[in-house]
Amino acid sequence: MKIVLITGANRSIGLETAKQLSEKGLFVYLGTRDLRKGEEAVRVLNEKGFQNIQAIQIDVTNVESVLVAKNIIEKEKGQLDILINNAGILGDVPQDASTTSIKNIQKVFDTNFFGVITVTQIFLDLLKKSNNPRISNITSGLGSLTMHSDPNWKYYSIKAISYVSSKTALNAFTVTLAHELKELKFKVNSIDPGYTATDFNQHKGPGSVESAASFIIKHTLVDENGPTGKFFSNDIEDESEESPW
Incomplete structure (x- = not known):
């Protein structure tokens, strides 16, 4: 049985991903900052x-944790087969590049970027x-600099400096880590589950958590011939589902 760790998994996309992986016969560690919330989520799942x-x-921002x-x-x-770095925060809004405080940007980076590096290196x-x-x-389509440079992109107007830049940095980590591990059996990819209706965005996204989780799993459970160092997005209307960086 493969062993999975999902960070930030006590609700929304992370929780649904845990459910779907469990259905596929994998053992899932449901990572959560508040253990009580995590245990309650597991209790409900057990009943189902x-x-x-x-x-x-x-807590991805706490090394000791x-x-x-x-x-x-x-x-x-004794081992871990799959690490899904799902924990992430939006940060205070609005996030204009000219006025957003360094404190706000650093807080978002602590979770979305440095937290991912901490967890990955330790595991x-x-x-x-x-x-x-x-x-x-787990990244966002908002991390694509190519898409942000296209005025015709449907999310072109969303320029939240803290969140956007943290996901762009995360994508850079994916590329460099995948390259470092390319001679081993690792597959390291950035996966954007798409604009999904969750607590994260006051349920404004058009996508479902079921679709988001399914997309993450599809691009995680790849075989030895699968890609590495790629950026996949559930919002890309192309057969490859690959997003430009």
Whole structure:
């Protein structure tokens, strides 16, 4: 049974991803900053028949928290097959480039960028014990500089400096990490689940959490011939589903 860790998974897309992976027979560590919320989410899932899901406390902005989570998984399972870096925040809005405070930008980067690097680096040795390690960095179409430069893009007007730049930086991490691990069996990709209706955006997105989770899983559970170092988006209307950087 493959072992999965999903950060920020006690609600919305992360929670739905945990459910769908569980249905596929994987064991899922449901990562959450507030363990009580995570345990409550798991309790509800258990009542619905999902048994191979376990809550684990992990605050991606706290190194000690990540180390504790790593030690728990190592003791219980001995390895990690899949890491889905899903935890993310929007930050205070509005986010105009000319007026948004450095404090606001740094707060978003702490979770969306530095948090991902922290978790990935700490769990890398457990992932290397897997026969087919996978790292999926959950990004946003708003992280594409190419799309932001196209006035015809439907989200062209959304220029939130804290969030947008954090996801662009995250995509850069994906590219560099995938290159570093390309001689191993790793597949490292940025995955944009699309503009989804969640608490994150006051449920304004047109997409469903079911579709978002399914898209993440599709581009995570790739075989040995699958791509690495790519950027996939659920909002791209193309057969490849690949987004420009």
